Amino acid sequence: MKPEAIREYLMVNGRLEPTSNTEIFEKIEKPPIYEVIRVIDGVPLFLEDHLDRMRESARIIDYPIKRKDVQIEEDIKDLIIKNGVKNLNVKLLCTDIENMGQVVLAYFIKSFYPPEEYYEEGIHTILFNYERENPNAKIQMLSFREEVARKLEENNAFEALLVNKDGYIPEGSRSNIFFVKGENIYTAPKGDVLLGITRKYIFQVCEELNIEIVEENIHKDDLIRLDGAFMSGTSVNVLPISSIDNIRLDSVSNKIIKEISKAYINKMREYIESRTL
Template sequence: MEIIENDYYIFNEDIKGSNEFDGNFISKGKSLYEVIRIYKGIPLFFEKHIYRMINSANISNLKLPFNNEKLKDSILRLTEINKVQFGNIKVVFNFYNNECNFYCYFIKHHYPSEKDYKEGVATILFKGERKNPNAKIMDVSFREGTDKAIKNKRVFEAILVDRNGNITEGSKSNIFMVKGDCIYTSPVEDVLPGITRDIIIKVVLECGYKIKEERVNYENIKYMDGLFISGTSPKVLPINKVDTICFDSSNNSVIKEIHKSYDNYIEQYVSQFS
């Protein structure tokens, strides 16, 4: 069941009070969704999120009833009426019984602490694959399985390993691995094409490093100099442990430069948003 934050949400084109929200809709039909970070009142990388949602709809043979401007207006209206400057908004198109309903609401977010960035976070390997990794579609049972493993092991994230033993992505993030001046990440056909992932690839190249989108077997991560998580909430987050293998990722000069350059990219986007 979905749980919302703050006082108001949007259903189709109407603003409603949070007391009217029924989060059980998520278990019915098929839901396409995006989680967009609100930073200084601005929906970060809005255009890229909407492009990905349209792509998910095309892959799933579904038609979205809203255009880009109506979506942007809904997000900005919700941000303004809730008086939120920082947080995460979830936009969902729910297809059920030959109807499509639009939901837009704030969700509880967990941003890494300064300590997490300074020391890195622990992760585990999790054998599992998404049914359709390129489309962002709700898969409640898969999410429940990874969330349970994360909670039981008391770690920040679960790194997915496919049937061939290759690392794909995190349960709710993308994964990057660093060896020297080269950064490895899974091919886009194996993962959800993350918004942060795309920007980091651009940042990596601008910093003068090499990027290799190729499959890496989980047994080879012990040879890496460091790893990091990327995503809407974590941004660029160093990993200090994968199962029992330890890494000094937070002190890796390459990861530190990528982190700083990504933060600069955010500030530039906010300053130019219209």
């Protein structure tokens, strides 16, 4: 695995190590379980949800994580303090390494947060034929990531919507996808996708706003009948989609998407404020 830790230090099973020591990454051979957590003002956003999902990924592939949640939380806090970083993404990674046994790494990674113009103008997306073998487990597959990155660059796109063998679109390559038809929101059933943390809170705010979410996959042939669409994720929050291949969508002006985005940002602020008192 290529070294990806940035800043000065990373954590290895609670032990502080310099990121210049890349040997540990070179020893990682099998696809690891991982989580990416956004740190805002020194607070790991929705940390408990991320740790729960990481353990669920481990359960699905029958690979129990030995390090306790409270220990991992301390790892992240130490990482933030020692690096003097308050706004960046942290990656948690769990795997077996020869002569070390199970290892939990915590480190900062290069992070991209969409500029305001992306929210004002929407993003361009493409369709990409691919079906995850185990959509509910967050396991790092480098060949998939590299192929998607190449396609995105070729098409000057921000995200790829994954199309399964039957022509349905359950999710994005690194996000959950929501479609708007009339007054309803459509998104894939929970068994078909990785259950994003942002997705969880979007469900909450939609319930509070009395917006109905229909858990149903949308077929690629039905995209022309949409009123809007957006992607959600750790680094992007609620990001409107202005085009899917050659199909144009007026998502940035959609009232429902605007309401959901505003309510989700409020959820984020409430969480951060509750942990900075």
